[in-house]
Amino acid sequence: MITKDGYATVPWGNRFVLIHNGFQLSDHATDAEAIEALKKHREQNKPKTTKRATKKSITPPKATKKTPAKVKPKRKKP
Numbered sequence: 001m002i003t004k005d006g007y008a009t010v011p012w013g014n015r016f017v018l019i020h021n022g023f024q025l026s027d028h029a030t031d032a033e034a035i036e037a038l039k040k041h042r043e044q045n046k047p048k049t050t051k052r053a054t055k056k057s058i059t060p061p062k063a064t065k066k067t068p069a070k071v072k073p074k075r076k077k078p
Contacts (some may be wrong), residue, residue: 001031
């Protein structure tokens with residue numbers, strides 16, 4: 001069995017080997033054991049999602065004694 005995310009269970013003699021992106025992870029007595037190990041490894045190595053910043057969540061930095069807040073200059077009327 002080969003999956004789209006780089007996992008494979010390959011028969012090896014009378015055992016099954018679990019491979020991920022070309023690296024052997026483990027070997028198992030049955031195909032069912034290899035598939036269970038694949039699912040467990042996939043759960044443990046899920047990519048972590050990050051929160052994306054939205055316009056509402058971005059706030060300007062507060063002024064401190066060392067760094068004053070940036071103030072836009074007022075435009076003069078012609």
